[in-house]
Amino acid sequence: MRFGPVPLTEAEGAILAHSVPLAEGRLRKGCVLGPDEIAVLRSAGRTEVIVARLDADELHEDEAALAIAQALVPNPVAAGLRLKAVGTGRVNIHADVTGVAEVLSDRVDALNAVDPMITLATVPRWQRLTQGEMVATVKVISYGASRTSVAAASSAGAGALRIRPVAMSRAALIQTVTDSDDGEKGHRAIQKRLEALRVVMQPKRLVPHREADLAAALASVTDADLILILTASATSDPEDVAPGAVRRAGGTVDRFGMPVDPGNLLFIGRLGEIPVIGLPGCAKSPALNGADWVMERVICGVPVTGADIAAMGVGGLLKEIPQRGRLREAQE
Numbered sequence: 271m272r273f274g275p276v277p278l279t280e281a282e283g284a285i286l287a288h289s290v291p292l293a294e295g296r297l298r299k300g301c302v303l304g305p306d307e308i309a310v311l312r313s314a315g316r317t318e319v320i321v322a323r324l325d326a327d328e329l330h331e332d333e334a335a336l337a338i339a340q341a342l343v344p345n346p347v348a349a350g351l352r353l354k355a356v357g358t359g360r361v362n363i364h365a366d367v368t369g370v371a372e373v374l375s376d377r378v379d380a381l382n383a384v385d386p387m388i389t390l391a392t393v394p395r396w397q398r399l400t401q402g403e404m405v406a407t408v409k410v411i412s413y414g415a416s417r418t419s420v421a422a423a424s425s426a427g428a429g430a431l432r433i434r435p436v437a438m439s440r441a442a443l444i445q446t447v448t449d450s451d452d453g454e455k456g457h458r459a460i461q462k463r464l465e466a467l468r469v470v471m472q473p474k475r476l477v478p479h480r481e482a483d484l485a486a487a488l489a490s491v492t493d494a495d496l497i498l499i500l501t502a503s504a505t506s507d508p509e510d511v512a513p514g515a516v517r518r519a520g521g522t523v524d525r526f527g528m529p530v531d532p533g534n535l536l537f538i539g540r541l542g543e544i545p546v547i548g549l550p551g552c553a554k555s556p557a558l559n560g561a562d563w564v565m566e567r568v569i570c571g572v573p574v575t576g577a578d579i580a581a582m583g584v585g586g587l588l589k590e591i592p593q594r595g596r597l598r599e600a601q602e
Contacts, residue, residue, distance in 0.1 A: 271322055271323065271324055271325060271328060271412065271413065271414050272322070272323040272325070273287065273320075273321075273322045273323075274320060274321075275318050275319065275320050275321075276318060276319065276320075276321055276323075277317065277318050278308055278311055278312055278316060278317060278318060278319060281303050281308060281311075281318075281319050281321055282303055282304065282305065282308055283302065283303065283304075283323075284302070284303050284321035284322065284323045285300060285301070285302055285303070285321055285322040285323070285324070285330075285413045285414075286298070286299050286300065286301050286302075286303055286307070286319065286320075286321060287299060287319075287320040287321055287322050287413070288320055290311065290314070290316070290319070292310065292314055293314070297310060297311065300331075300357075300358055300413065303319070303321065322412070322413040322414065324413070324414040327416055327417050327418070328414040328415060328416050328417065329414060329415055329416075329417055329420055330413070330414055331358070331359030331410040331412065331413050331414055331415065332355065332357060332358075332359060332410075334359070334388070334410045334414065334415040334420045335355070335359050335360055335361045335408045335409065335410045336353075336355050336361055337420055337424060338361075338381070338388065338390070338408050338410075338420060338423050338424050338427065339353050339355075339361035339363060339408045340353070340424075341423075341424030341425070341427060341428050341429075342363070342381075342390070342406070342408070342424075342427050342428070342429070342430050342431050343363060343429075343431055343432070344428070344429060346366070347366075348432075349431065349432035349433065350365060350366050350367040350369060350432060350433030350434075350435055351363055351364065351365065351366055351405060351431060351432065351433060352364045352365075352366045359409055359410035359411065359412075359413070360407060360408065360409045360410075361407070361408045362404055362406075362407050362408075363404070363405045363406040363407065363408070363431060364402055364403065364404050364405060365399040365400065365401055365402065365403050365404075365405050365433050366401060366433070367401055367433055367435040367436075368399065368400045368401050368435065368436055368467060368468060369398075369399065369433040369434050369435040369436055369570045370396045370397065370398050370399070370433070370434050370566050370567055370570045370572065371392070371393050371394075371395065371396060371397050371399055371405050371431070371432075371433060371434075372395070372396070372431070372432050372433070372434050372572075373392050373393070373394075373395040373396075373406075373430065373431060374429070374430040374431075375395060377426060377427045377428070377429070377430035378390055378392060378427060378430055380426035380427065381423045381426045381427035381430070383426075384419055384422045384423040384426055385415065385416070385419035385422075385423065386411070387410060387411045387412040387415055387419070388408075388410055388411075388415055388419060388420070388423045389408070389409045389410075389411060390406060390407075390408050390409075390427060390430075391406060391407050391409070392405060392406040392431065393405055393406070394585075396563065396566070396567055396572070398466070398467070398562075398566045399433065400466070405431060405433070406431055434567075434570040434571060434572050435570060435571075436467050436468060436469065436569055436570055437495075437569065437570055437571030438469055438495035438496055438568075438569045438571075439468075439469060439470060439495060440469065440470050440471075440472070440493060440494045440495050440496075441464055441469050441470070441471050441472070441494055441495065441496040441497070441498060441569075442471070442472045442475070442491045442493075442494035442496070442497050442498065443456075443457065443460050443461075443471055443472070443474070443475065443498045443499075443500060444475050444477060444484065444487045444488065444491075444497065444498070444499055444500075445457070445474070445475065445476050445477070445499075445500045445501070445502070446476075446477055446478065446479035446480075446483075446484055446499075446500075446501045446502045446503075446511065446512070447476045447477070447478070447479065447502050448478075448479050448502045448503070451476075451502060452476075453474055453476045453500075454474075455554050456500045456553070456554045457471075457474045459553060459554050459555060459556055460498060460500065460549070460553065462556060463556075463562065463565065464569075467566065467569050467570075469495075469496075469569060472493075472494065475487065479501060479502045479503060479511060480511065481511045481514045481515045481518060482515075482518070484499070484501075484511060484512065484515035485514075485515040485516075485518035485519040486519075488515060488516060488519040488521070488541055488546075489519040489520065489541075491541070491544070494544060495544065495545075496544065496545050496546075496547070496565075496568060496569065497541060497544055497545070497546045497547070498546075498547050498549055498565070499512050499515075499516075499546065499547070499548045499549060500549045500551075500553060500554070501548070501551075504535050504550070504551050505526070505535050505537065505548055505550075506535065508523065508526045508537075512537070512548045513526060513537055513539070513548065516539050516541060516546055516548075519541055520541065520542070521539055521540055521541035521542070521546060522539045522540050523537055523538075523539040524538055524539050524540070524575070524576055525537060525538050525539075525575075525576035525579050526548075528560050528564070528579045528582060528586075529579075529580065529582055529583035529586050530559070530560030530563065530582050530583070530586035530587075530588065531560070531586065531587055531588065532550065532552035532555075532557075532559040532560065532588060532590070532591050533550050533552060533559040533560020533561050533562075533563075533586075533588070534550065534560070535548075535550040535551070536548060536549065536550050536560055536561050536564060536579075538564060538568075538574060538579070545568050547561065547564060547565055547568065549561050549565075552591050555591045557589065557591045558588055558589070559588060559591065560582065560586065560588070563582060564579065
């Protein structure tokens, strides 16, 4: 690319590098200078202008950005995504369905390492998104990019993005209670989370905080895609009431504890073919916690293994929830 000032007599067909104020309005940067634009500049008293001129082996910024975006998402319908070219070397990528964003970070990193003038920014991996929200933006910084760089970036980032759509429609929440707790706070907080994913929650169900009662309630669930457990007292051991009740009902507990705070006391397992998530007490608050990360993925059909949970520690120190019973540090 050739960049710099040229006489107006040599500017036709070049890209205007900087906006030029006029008596009425302005000639915007990025426009291709044709005879009309040259005449306007001449009438404004200009004799030269700063432009960018593409070489034969370069693509215009808009064409380059679109080519890269199409490589990232070769089949938008299958990926649950929509491409929106907005000019100035940018293509935005939006969710076309509600779900979680699957981002292949190694491919994103490889794309961004090809050429500093070619960039891709995305939401965090597995972020929950509703239909229409932006997932990523491709931006070509300069007015053009070499065909070689565009091809390399397209290859490096091929198929790096998709939305994993909601795969469940019904969830059961069973709460254990003591004393006069009506379970309303927990029910309301979980229901709001499920509504964001368009999952219907069964009517509120409360049982005494005893293993046998909870096991019986679990065994009676037959019409749910997901079972959630929220206990009156925090689960503090793999043999505590809630994990014990899952096993007593014939299920398994695959992982207890997670390196995300708030959210440490989560467990995950199965009862037959139904996933079971034991929620930490912080799930009674609407604030983000580790349970959100697990629940959203499971609802969208993304397997969550013990290894997946173990890998959540980096970025797992979330904002403190002041209402929870035991804070990270005692208040002065």
